Amino acid sequence: MKNVPTFGEWLRDRLIARGYDLGPRGGGRSRFAEHAGISPPTVGRLLRGDHAAADMRVLAAVADALDVPFVDVLTHARVLTADDVEAIRRHAPTPPTLTPEQAADGLGIVDPEPRRVFLATVAALRPLSAATERHQQQE
Template sequence: MKKSNERTTPHQPRTSAQAHKFGEWLTQRLEALGYNLSSPRSGGRSAFAEASGLSASTVTRLLRGEMPTDTRILRTLAEAIKVPYPEVLVRAGVLTRDELAAVQVPMTKDRITPEQAADELGITDPAERKVFVNMTRTLSRTAPDEGEQQLAD
């Protein structure tokens, strides 16, 4: 028989080494932003909660390493601490760095054309685009000999 005060929702806070590390990282980040977290009554948690739009209890849970499952909270947090959202997702354990990379740069079997590369890089000036496309084609046709040192070396 269940006790009446027992949580029955599937979204119980997760506590793990990853969540604890996230709480430590967040603490360091907030302190670097000037929030005083030296004690529960220092005002830093409530000040950050007010500035970020997160509830004080959510901020406390995050700092304790009790991770939310709601990515909207993590997005709000990322904006408030001025850290890219993907970085927060990785630090929170929602995504691994490999998963993030796969989403950001999907693997394709086909090579992109120089024109597609120019589009991706935002090269719109016709003269600059022509130089880029010609240089890219030239470089992709000529590979250095084994004994020849590359410019990047």
């Protein structure tokens, strides 16, 4: 079985990789705390692996400060399992498909000439998908 790092180990590795000196007098914990908008004692608890008391706001602040997806932090903190993440992805709604005309409307491209250029550009970039759509409509 793979040796999976604890949340504290994972966080420590991320902080060191980003240049935070976590030594006794390095100031890295305080700098990260300030950057994340959380208290230095909270950072200490997280590094010791005491993240059970951390609320979602703290974990979200860690994700933002590290510029990593929130779901990664939740997975490393063992709030979510890999199976949970896969289930969420499977059940995520599919975003609606926009027509080029709807995209132009949404972007506020109403002047006829820029709109024509926009639509022509989209058509030039979508030759395969347009052919696929026509084929599907014929079936």
